[in-house]
Amino acid sequence: MTEAELIDVAREAMMVTLKxxxxxxxxxLVVGLLVSIFQTLTQIQEQTLTFVPKMMLVFASLVLFLPFMLSNLSEFWHHTMDRVIVGGG
Structure with missing residues (x-):
């Protein structure tokens, strides 16, 4: 594998991580912003008010988007292994 190929794999890895x-x-971000606006309007300064909804909705988003995440990671893994096997063999 050449340096250019390694840089390309690193770039792809960063893009997959972002996706x-x-x-x-x-x-x-959205839940935190909405809760912050709610706290500002009502002047409630409770720390758990931001933590609990954010934790629940992030967990729900992980469950909802898990197939998308796994397909992206699997596609990247197969593509990278094809490069390594073809490049190394």
């Missing part, structure tokens, strides 16, 4: 983590991170 796989994006749904959960976006859900956490």
């Amino acid at each position: 796989v983590s994006a749904p959960s991170l976006l859900v956490a």
Whole structure:
């Protein structure tokens, strides 16, 4: 495997990481923003108010997006192994 191929694999790995983590991170961002707005409007400053809904909805998003995440990771793994086997063999 040449340096260019390694750089390409690293770039693909970063893109797959972004694609796989994006749904959960976006859900956490939106929930945090909505809870912060709610806390600002009601002047309730309870720490668990942000933690519990965020934890539950991030877990739900992981369950919902699990097939998408696994297919992306599996596709990347197969593509990388094909490169290694073809390049090394």
